[in-house]
Amino acid sequence: MQIDILTLFPDLFEGPFSQSILKRAKDKGVVTICLHNIRDYSKGKHRTVDDYPFGGGAGMVMMIEPVARCIESLKEKTNYDEVIYMSPDGELLTQKVANRLSVLKNIILLCGHYKGIDERIREHLITREISIGNYVLSGGELAAAVLTDAVVRLMPGVLNDETSALSDSFQDDLISPPVYTRPSDFRGWKVPDVLLSGNDKEIAKWKHERSVERTRQRRPDLLDDAGF
Ligand code: SAH
Numbered sequence: 001m002q003i004d005i006l007t008l009f010p011d012l013f014e015g016p017f018s019q020s021i022l023k024r025a026k027d028k029g030v031v032t033i034c035l036h037n038i039r040d041y042s043k044g045k046h047r048t049v050d051d052y053p054f055g056g057g058a059g060m061v062m063m064i065e066p067v068a069r070c071i072e073s074l075k076e077k078t079n080y081d082e083v084i085y086m087s088p089d090g091e092l093l094t095q096k097v098a099n100r101l102s103v104l105k106n107i108i109l110l111c112g113h114y115k116g117i118d119e120r121i122r123e124h125l126i127t128r129e130i131s132i133g134n135y136v137l138s139g140g141e142l143a144a145a146v147l148t149d150a151v152v153r154l155m156p157g158v159l160n161d162e163t164s165a166l167s168d169s170f171q172d173d174l175i176s177p178p179v180y181t182r183p184s185d186f187r188g189w190k191v192p193d194v195l196l197s198g199n200d201k202e203i204a205k206w207k208h209e210r211s212v213e214r215t216r217q218r219r220p221d222l223l224d225d226a227g228f
Helices: 010-015 020-027 064-077 093-103 120-122 140-152 202-219 220-226
Strands: 003-008 032-037 082-092 106-111 127-130
Touching: 003 010, 003 064, 003 140, 010 020, 010 032, 010 140, 020 032, 020 140, 064 106, 064 120, 082 093, 082 120, 082 140, 082 202, 106 140, 127 140, 202 220
Parallel strands: 003 032, 003 106, 082 106, 082 127
Antiparallel strands: none
């Protein structure tokens, strides 16, 4: 998969993309992530990328031309499945959305800043808009990093244990069961006996029951979707 990220602040991605699972995915060649600085596509003498909003009001708006030129120059070389604008009023990022995106070949993620981007970009060049939650961030960069992480970890060969992503919360509309590791007794705080029993069937049953119980307690809204 190739993910092209359009941003005014490419350095913001340095941390998240150079560690852990995203780094491994890049090193293995499972994903190619290319950062494009929108400022490089500004024709202005001062490489201007924002301007005052028509009609007045607070804040600056990202100008149409640098963004359009950047998207169009990428499209000349690559066919994109989706051109996604990270936006607080977009479709909410869920595990289902991440699953669907993870099978695509090429996507663009456009990160806004300031008051957002000129609406005409959204009307003419964007195919999908995704929000990571009902709150407003200063820019789309952190949102794009969250989306990239959620999507890339689902791709075959990224996680060590192939089944690991499948057993995460939300994959089957259930919350994950609790997990434990050694020691089995810490200050008298014990690991449930069944997990030490070696009885795979009982363990699977326990895990499923805990998942359903946890979901009922914490996210009863998910149970309707799961058919419980
Ligand atoms: N004025 C806009 C918010 C702009 S925030 C509004 O009220 O809707 C600046 C940029 O941050 C946006 O262009 C978007 O790319 C990004 N952003 C902010 N919150 C986000 C969220 N919850 N999910 C995804 N992107 C977000």
